[in-house]
Amino acid sequence: xFKIQTLNNIASCGLDIFSNERYTIEKxxxxxxxxxxxxxxxxxxxxxxxxxxIARAGAGVNNIPVDTCxxxxxxxxxxxxxxxxxxxxxxxxxxxxxxxxxxxxxxxxKSLQGQGDVVPKxxxxxxxxxxxxxxxxxxxxxxxxxxIGALVANDALSLDMExxxxxxxxxxxxxxxxxxxxxxxxxIEQIFSTCDFITIxxxxxxxxxxxxxxxxxxxxxxxxxxxxFSRGELVNEEDLRVALEEGILGxxxxxxxxxxxxxxxxxxxxxxxxxxxxxxxxxxxxxxARQMRDYLETGNIKNSVNYPNVxxxxxxxxxxxxxxxNVPNMVGQMTAALAEHGINIADMINRSKGGYAYTVxxxxxxxxxxxxxxxxxxxxxxEGVAAVRIFQ
Ligand SMILES: NC(=O)c1ccc[n+]([C@@H]2O[C@H](COP(=O)([O-])OP(=O)(O)OC[C@H]3O[C@@H](n4cnc5c(N)ncnc54)[C@H](O)[C@@H]3O)[C@@H](O)[C@H]2O)c1
Ligand SMILES: O=C(O)CC[C@@H](O)C(=O)O
Numbered sequence: 001x002f003k004i005q006t007l008n009n010i011a012s013c014g015l016d017i018f019s020n021e022r023y024t025i026e027k028x029x030x031x032x033x034x035x036x037x038x039x040x041x042x043x044x045x046x047x048x049x050x051x052x053x054i055a056r057a058g059a060g061v062n063n064i065p066v067d068t069c070x071x072x073x074x075x076x077x078x079x080x081x082x083x084x085x086x087x088x089x090x091x092x093x094x095x096x097x098x099x100x101x102x103x104x105x106x107x108x109x110k111s112l113q114g115q116g117d118v119v120p121k122x123x124x125x126x127x128x129x130x131x132x133x134x135x136x137x138x139x140x141x142x143x144x145x146x147x148i149g150a151l152v153a154n155d156a157l158s159l160d161m162e163x164x165x166x167x168x169x170x171x172x173x174x175x176x177x178x179x180x181x182x183x184x185x186x187x188i189e190q191i192f193s194t195c196d197f198i199t200i201x202x203x204x205x206x207x208x209x210x211x212x213x214x215x216x217x218x219x220x221x222x223x224x225x226x227x228x229f230s231r232g233e234l235v236n237e238e239d240l241r242v243a244l245e246e247g248i249l250g251x252x253x254x255x256x257x258x259x260x261x262x263x264x265x266x267x268x269x270x271x272x273x274x275x276x277x278x279x280x281x282x283x284x285x286x287x288x289a290r291q292m293r294d295y296l297e298t299g300n301i302k303n304s305v306n307y308p309n310v311x312x313x314x315x316x317x318x319x320x321x322x323x324x325x326n327v328p329n330m331v332g333q334m335t336a337a338l339a340e341h342g343i344n345i346a347d348m349i350n351r352s353k354g355g356y357a358y359t360v361x362x363x364x365x366x367x368x369x370x371x372x373x374x375x376x377x378x379x380x381x382x383e384g385v386a387a388v389r390i391f392q
Contacts, residue, residue, distance in 0.1 A: 097253070142164070146202075
């Protein structure tokens with residue numbers, strides 16, 4: 001039996017993927033094999049001893065201590081692209097919301113309730129206060145052309161916007177998906193200095209943290225609309241306040257309001273609703289659960305952020321999986337440990353991702369529990385090995 005702990009609400013269609021015969025699913029759990037979560041902040045949490053995998057039903061993994069997990073051989077998954085359409089729709093809606101003064105106009109119209117038959121006249125007289133601008137022909141800058149950024153780019157083109165994107169690490173798959181009409185910015189400064197709307201779709205990392213700061217605001221055209229559906233910490237808050245006060249930013253639309261930001265001028269706060277659609281919650285839950293189940297039951301890895309994708313067909317054979325540092329002679333030491341027990345390797349795969357690697361070894365021989373324990377102990381004792389699992 002595997003134990004799964006859920007740290008947030010996960011759509012039931014995802015949890016249904018775990019059969020009752022092989023899994024228990026609990027919110028409170030002593031020593032889970034797997035953790036499923038959304039935005040739960042795990043950095044303050046002690047990682048359970050037995051934990052093998054964490055699956056984030058979503059894209060951002062900044063709430064998970066990924067480096068510590070990697071060192072401990074805990075595989076961290078996310079669900080690339082599963083909520084991208086939901087966020088894209090929010091970005092498009094946000095541009096329209098802000099450029100047409102919709103929020104202010106709607107709340108003014110509501111305030112007219114109680115004025116009786118004169119409401120239509122008041123509406124016609126007062127609507128001039130809410131005259132907006134069209135987004136057609138305006139220039140949209142997209143920072144980060146991943147799953148979300150690419151969708152936003154293509155759909156903004158179909159709204160007749162001019163679109164320019166910046167992403168020095170753009171993947172080949174995204175490049176194929178992007179319309180050729182999307183212009184390529186050679187520097188992030190080109191986005192800051194030329195766009196009417198700027199939307200950020202990069203992960204929060206040490207490199208991207210507070211990358212939208214006074215220097216960036218200093219280059220922007222007056223009145224630009226900045227949209228942040230990625231993470232609040234990407235923007236330096238003090239510099240943001242000044243940019244809003246000085247009118248450099250005409251509006252800041254953020255999915256990550258906090259006390260400080262709520263007090264700023266021309267902020268449109270959204271309560272982290274970017275991915276909150278039925279469809280996206282289901283997509284993410286199903287993808288996260290499938291990846292977790294496959295890893296727990298077969299050792300195969302798909303869509304991990306800290307270990308490589310590895311897939312070797314599994315049909316119940318004996319299998320050893322090893323998460324380890326990506327250094328020379330690791331496989332040699334593992335096979336030597338197996339050879340000592342006269343174990344023959346039927347199939348093997350080794351893949352690396354950055355400083356870590358993952359090896360799957362399928363074996364022909366049968367062995368008893370004592371040999372199994374000995375193999376596990378020997379492989380675990382190799383310097384650089386983070387975790388060993390034996391399936392039989
Ligand atoms: N508001 C929400 O509910 C919500 C939902 C989904 C994702 N997100 C956030 O949005 C982020 C992006 O999501 P995604 O699904 O598009 O992820 P993704 O991994 O598909 O795309 C991220 C892109 O950013 C690029 N990138 C990385 N560093 C960069 C840099 N310094 N400059 C320019 N580009 C850079 C990468 O090359 C990649 O193409 C997530 O990390 C998450 O924080 C928020
Ligand atoms: O789970 C959510 O609602 C938000 C997810 C989002 O922030 C993400 O990074 O995918």
